[in-house]
Every structure is written in structure tokens, then in C-alpha cells.
Amino acid sequence: MARALRVVQVGCGGRAQSHLAAMQASGVVDIVAICDLDDKKLQETANKFGIAARYTDMTAAIREHTPELVDIVTPAHIRLGIVQSAIAAGAAAVLIEKPMALTAVESDALVALGQERLIAVNTQxxxxxxxxxxxxxxxxxxxxxxxxxxxxxxxxxxxxxxxxxxxxxxxxxxxxxxxxxxxxxxxxxxxxxxxxxxxxxxxxxxxxxxxxxxxxxxxxxxxxxxxxxxxxxxxxxxxxxxxxxxxxxxxxxxxxxxxxxxxxxxxxPADDEIAQQALFVDIRQALRRRGTGWQSFATSVESAAVRQxxxxxxxxxxxxxxxxxx
Ligand SMILES: NC(=O)c1ccc[n+]([C@@H]2O[C@H](COP(=O)([O-])OP(=O)(O)OC[C@H]3O[C@@H](n4cnc5c(N)ncnc54)[C@H](O)[C@@H]3O)[C@@H](O)[C@H]2O)c1
Structure with a gap:
């Protein structure tokens, strides 16, 4: 297999379980670290998926592991702030859950951040x-x-x-x-x-x-x-x-x-499992394309913002x- 995509997982709640299972089943992702503010959820999820590097501070996880993708699965009302912090810590590309934003101001801010890196929305x-x-x-x-x-x-x-x-x-x-x-x-x-x-x-x-x-x-x-x-x-x-x-x-x-x-x-969930894996495979391909190939990713914040x-x-x-x- 070609080199796996190195991912830091942020959030260990309900939806993150499907992301983690899909990443592992896809065979194209290496989950290098995982984090959640809630230590109990963090430990339980990390144990379930066998992930050694565990953090309650997302910034430290990103700085120490320099992932190719940060997968952020957190609630909508805190979306923009977490993406801003992840990018400030050095996130090279980000996948966020839906809805991408709750207001037009947040949506515009994410589109601006998505000009220089892939920010994709998980409409799988x-x-x-x-x-x-x-x-x-x-x-x-x-x-x-x-x-x-x-x-x-x-x-x-x-x-x-x-x-x-x-x-x-x-x-x-x-x-x-x-x-x-x-x-x-x-x-x-x-x-x-x-x-x-x-x-x-x-x-x-x-x-x-x-x-x-x-x-x-x-x-x-x-x-x-x-x-x-x-x-x-x-x-x-x-x-x-x-x-x-x-x-x-x-x-x-x-x-x-x-x-x-x-x-x-x-x-x-059978269709979801297939779709979520396929999305990670496509993200990996988009990020490995030369130059700015990632800009045409199907669910980039730019295209999601039109829906928003x-x-x-x-x-x-x-x-x-x-x-x-x-
Ligand atoms: N695409 C889909 O099919 C699908 C399905 C279900 C949910 N979702 C979306 O997924 C998102 C998350 O939903 P959920 O049900 O997993 O929520 P959740 O509340 O169960 O989990 C969110 C987790 O994020 C953690 N968190 C919050 N801030 C953090 C931070 N700064 N650093 C690290 N961890 C942090 C919380 O502690 C919590 O464990 C929502 O936007 C929801 O709409 C999408």
C-alpha cells in the first residue's frame, strides 16, 4: 500500500466513532494521535481503536505529530474557533463535520481559511x-x-x-x-x-x-x-x-x-460506512495530488458555503x- 495519510483525530464523541472505524477500515489512514477535552471519552475511544498518543489539548497533538490532516468532529457552535486554533497550531489540512457554520460570518471565515489549504466538510x-x-x-x-x-x-x-x-x-x-x-x-x-x-x-x-x-x-x-x-x-x-x-x-x-x-x-449505517471510508480515500488522493489539486475537492468549504x-x-x-x- 502507498504511504498512509497521517491524521490527528479531534473529538471522541458519537460521530467520531464512525470516522475512526472508517479510517482504520479504509487502509489508507494512520491515526497518529487522538484528543478530546473529556479524558474518560478520550481513554475509552483510544483503547477501543488502539491509539497510543492521547491528548486533551488539540494544539499539543498537532504540534507534536505534524499530521497531514486534522479530523475535527466537534459540535457546530464551536466549529470556527477550533478550526482557527488547529490552523494556528500548524494543521496542513482539515476535515470538519456538518453543518460547516451556523452563520454567514462563520461560513465566510472558513472559506477564507480554505483558500490556502484544504478544509473539507464531511457531507459523506x-x-x-x-x-x-x-x-x-x-x-x-x-x-x-x-x-x-x-x-x-x-x-x-x-x-x-x-x-x-x-x-x-x-x-x-x-x-x-x-x-x-x-x-x-x-x-x-x-x-x-x-x-x-x-x-x-x-x-x-x-x-x-x-x-x-x-x-x-x-x-x-x-x-x-x-x-x-x-x-x-x-x-x-x-x-x-x-x-x-x-x-x-x-x-x-x-x-x-x-x-x-x-x-x-x-x-x-451500512451505506454510511462505505461512504465515510471512500471520503477518506478521496481526501488522501486530493492531498497527494501535486500543487493545488486539493482545491477541487468535492466537499471543500468553498462548495459547501454555496449550500450554506x-x-x-x-x-x-x-x-x-x-x-x-x-
Ligand atoms: N456526517 C454525519 O453523518 C454526522 C452524523 C452524526 C453527527 N454529525 C456531526 O458531527 C458533529 C459532532 O457530533 P457528535 O454527536 O459526535 O457530538 P458529541 O458531543 O458526541 O462529541 C463531540 C466531542 O467533541 C469534544 N470536544 C469539544 N471541544 C473539543 C476540543 N476543543 N478539543 C477536543 N475535543 C473537543 C467533546 O468533548 C465531545 O466528546 C456535529 O456537528 C454533528 O452534526 C455528522
Whole structure:
């Protein structure tokens, strides 16, 4: 095997367990050190994954191990501060969890930091096997001209919107839609990340020329048939003039094409495990490319910020009660 990517892991909470398992299963990563402010979680996780170098201070871990990538899996409301500290300590590249930011100011700051190094966002669904098939389908233009994309999640837009919007907006890009132009939205209620409030429910339409993307996040989301877990209430539908595909996170997908209906399975966590490993393989490749090859990484903060801007515009359009430019 070619030389493994040297990674410092920051955070030993729930999601970090999936990152660590995926890094080890990928065979392309060497986890050189691990840290968490909480010593109990740190020791338990380090024991579970057999990692010797353990820190409660991320800065010391980065300075002593000079990793090629710092994988930061911490809550959203402290995201920017940790990335700034990691970079100040010498982080050469950073992977962060979603949402990349809670405000436009934080998002802009991360994009600025991402000009000189890879900062990637962990919207790993793109790498799920069924989504790889959808990207192929869209590239081959088998659905014909796509004019409508619907995306929904049962929880608030900042919580799961980064995933469903990443998928819907990538589908729009592959369908030749260009950039989102405007948003008209209605938001209801509030939920909190730390002390930052975000809309609890968002119902929006995004204009891309003559094409439309429909977004529901929260209680207005249409239920996924047979799904009882709120986190799995995620579905995307892409409609062209020759065919249509519907994809759920955990209840399969259906393709209607040329008068035929085809179906397949989707399932969490199996698809997540495959996707998370594939993302680490691609990050390693991007960082090993000569020069500035990393700049085109699929989920760089630059591309994630466009998704984030749509989310922010939903909140602004709802507040102002009018259509707003993205
Ligand atoms: N991509 C996905 O599919 C997916 C799935 C679940 C969660 N997430 C995201 O992952 C992020 C983390 O979620 P979680 O459930 O693991 O949270 P968590 O609260 O379980 O874990 C976060 C950990 O970070 C540690 N931490 C905080 N500040 C630190 C610092 N300065 N240095 C070292 N450690 C620090 C905390 O002590 C805690 O152990 C969230 O943004 C969440 O939305 C993503």
C-alpha cells in the first residue's frame, strides 16, 4: 500500500466513532494521535481503536505529530474557533463535520481559511453507492431535461440540510442548472445550537433560471413511507422529462424510466460506512495530488458555503417575507 495519510483525530464523541472505524477500515489512514477535552471519552475511544498518543489539548497533538490532516468532529457552535486554533497550531489540512457554520460570518471565515489549504466538510452521503449510481445517471442525461428537484429532511435545515442540500445541489449542477439565484421561504419556530437559534421548520423554493428546487426541513417535510426514525426522514426526488428518481436515506430508491420501474435498497449505517471510508480515500488522493489539486475537492468549504448560503437565504427570505437573491 502507498504511504498512509497521517491524521490527528479531534473529538471522541458519537460521530467520531464512525470516522475512526472508517479510517482504520479504509487502509489508507494512520491515526497518529487522538484528543478530546473529556479524558474518560478520550481513554475509552483510544483503547477501543488502539491509539497510543492521547491528548486533551488539540494544539499539543498537532504540534507534536505534524499530521497531514486534522479530523475535527466537534459540535457546530464551536466549529470556527477550533478550526482557527488547529490552523494556528500548524494543521496542513482539515476535515470538519456538518453543518460547516451556523452563520454567514462563520461560513465566510472558513472559506477564507480554505483558500490556502484544504478544509473539507464531511457531507459523506455523496459517496454512498446508490448516489454514485445517481451521479452516473445524471451525467448520461438518461432522465432527459431535469426541471424539478425536491429535497426534504424531518429535522431542522441546519442539522440535516447540509446533507440533503449537498445531494440536491450536486444533482442540480450535474443537470446543468448553474448557480442558485433566489429563495422564497417560510420558517416557523426556533431550535438552538449552543446559543445560536435556527428555524425549526423551513419550507422553501430555490430558483435556478426556469428550474426549481423545493426544500422542506422540519415538521413540513413529507414523511418517508415506512420510516419511523426521524433522522432517516430524508428523501430527494429528481424529475426529468424522460424519467424520475426518488432516493431515501433508509427506505430504498425507485427509478421510473422508459415506462419501467426499478427499485433498490438503501440503509444506514451500512451505506454510511462505505461512504465515510471512500471520503477518506478521496481526501488522501486530493492531498497527494501535486500543487493545488486539493482545491477541487468535492466537499471543500468553498462548495459547501454555496449550500450554506442557500440555507442562510431561506432564513433571511422568511424574515423579510419576500424573495431574496442567494
Ligand atoms: N456526517 C454525519 O453523518 C454526522 C452524523 C452524526 C453527527 N454529525 C456531526 O458531527 C458533529 C459532532 O457530533 P457528535 O454527536 O459526535 O457530538 P458529541 O458531543 O458526541 O462529541 C463531540 C466531542 O467533541 C469534544 N470536544 C469539544 N471541544 C473539543 C476540543 N476543543 N478539543 C477536543 N475535543 C473537543 C467533546 O468533548 C465531545 O466528546 C456535529 O456537528 C454533528 O452534526 C455528522
Amino acid at each position: 452521503y455523496r459517496w454512498m453507492p446508490h448516489w454514485q449510481k445517481v451521479w452516473k445517471l445524471l451525467r448520461s442525461q438518461k432522465l432527459g431535461t431535469v426541471r424539478t428537484i425536491r429535497a426534504s429532511t424531518g429535522v431542522n435545515l441546519w442539522e440535516q440540510g447540509p446533507h440533503v442540500l449537498d445531494l440536491a445541489m450536486y444533482a442540480a449542477e450535474l443537470s446543468g442548472w448553474g448557480q442558485p439565484e433566489w429563495v422564497l421561504a417560510q420558517c416557523v419556530g426556533e431550535e438552538f445550537f449552543g446559543s445560536t437559534a435556527v428555524p425549526a421548520d423551513t419550507s422553501a423554493v430555490v430558483g435556478y433560471g426556469d428550474n426549481r428546487m423545493w426544500i422542506n426541513a422540519g415538521s413540513s417535510a413529507p414523511p418517508v413511507p415506512q420510516e419511523s426514525v426521524i433522522w432517516y426522514q430524508q428523501q430527494i426526488e429528481i424529475t426529468g422529462d424522460r424519467g424520475r428518481i426518488w432516493v431515501s436515506l433508509n427506505q430504498g430508491w425507485t427509478l421510473w424510466l422508459d415506462g419501467k420501474r426499478t427499485q433498490g435498497v438503501t440503509g444506514w 448560503r442557500v440555507m442562510d437565504t431561506c432564513a433571511r427570505a422568511a424574515r423579510e417575507g419576500r424573495r431574496m437573491p442567494v
